[in-house]
Amino acid sequence: MQELRDLARKLFQERKIDALLGYECDRRGVRPAFVKAADECDRLIFDQRCVHNLAAYLSPRRSHVVALGRLAVVIKSCDARAVAGLIRENQLKREDVVLIGVRCGGVVLNPDEPGELESRNTAPRCVGCEQREPALADHIVGEPKTAPAGNQDRDARLSEIESMNLDERLGLWVDLLSRCTRCHACRQVCPMCFCERCVADKTLPAWIESSPHSRGNFAWHLTRALHLAGRCVDCGECERACPAEIPLGLLNRKAARIVSARYGYTVTDDPSKPAPIGTYRLDDGQEFME
């Protein structure tokens, strides 16, 4: 942790950055921190409670963050995939941001719960994560970590839904999505949702009905999943932010599964590898076309 603070202070003193995005802890728990001067660097922390994906602040629609000037961001290896996504889609230039990678041995599912990281409270996305440090980063800090313990099969639920019949699936999703109040927290927290004007906000015509009933909710969540197909970095922020506790990750992981099966693509932290939707091959499968 001291290493992180020292590095941050050095970057400020050498005038390499104007602001730094990291994590801090106050009496209400861990939250994202905007550090704007060298003497504030002692606020910074990093531990297993730092679940937030700070790459979400890098999208150009956050004009208040852009106004801060040159930024450094603390990233875990999963967040690095989001940063790579923003670079890949020309939302960010690699040289415009200083990336401070932290070695990460997994984060907890619920940052408000006290206690150490155990297999019981590990975030499902961390189980099986093979990257301890982000390759994209300029600086790497922290002690070497081991892979998080646990052997939950996070895709068990996904496979279970896949094995249901159509009516059961429709019933399940109508039930799940009827809880949605369309607060759009999933969109706001998503590092890859950076449109200036979201299709869900358009009213002439209103492609996605804005009132929270299942019909509009279906259109919104299907569209969201489709727009994130091959782009979702699986940071789990949408699920964490959802006040109705809808398992949105299921839709995103299903989309990832489709894209991986059809186009052999998994989301990486390599910005030079193009995403599958928006590119094409002449011999793409078309068994469903008549």
Add this chain to the structure above:
Amino acid sequence: MGFEPKIVAFVCNWCTYTGADLAGTSRIAMAPNVRIIRLPCTGRIDTLFILKAFERGADGVIVSGCHPADCHYTSGNYHARRRFAVFRELMEFVGIDPLRVTFSWVSASEGGKWAEVVNRATEQVRRLGPFETYPRAGRRVSYERRQDGENAKVRKEYL
């Protein structure tokens, strides 16, 4: 009177629309259940169009455009093919029967094929019956609200 499905066809201007026109001028008899909406290219067909059609009471949807390598805009149909492939499987995952949506390539000279696509899609949707679950998903909520007395007047569903 039996059930007559309502089917919306989103077709590209350059191939399928012309093909459908040819089917008409050649006087090929086909099912009258399809309403055609002409768009510049399959690449212009947002998947939200399909959902919107279902929301407004369509029982089936046809999406059709130029064969691969024939696109007027060079690559619109290739992009569309990827998008539809993913969307189709996602749709199936949330429980919408993929048989209700027919994707096809029909060129400007394939009037006969267009008639076949229309007839097959109509038959398929006729067998599946009316697609009430999807538009009704919203109605159920407003009905419950009325029961609660929250909304004395039920919002008029535009179906």
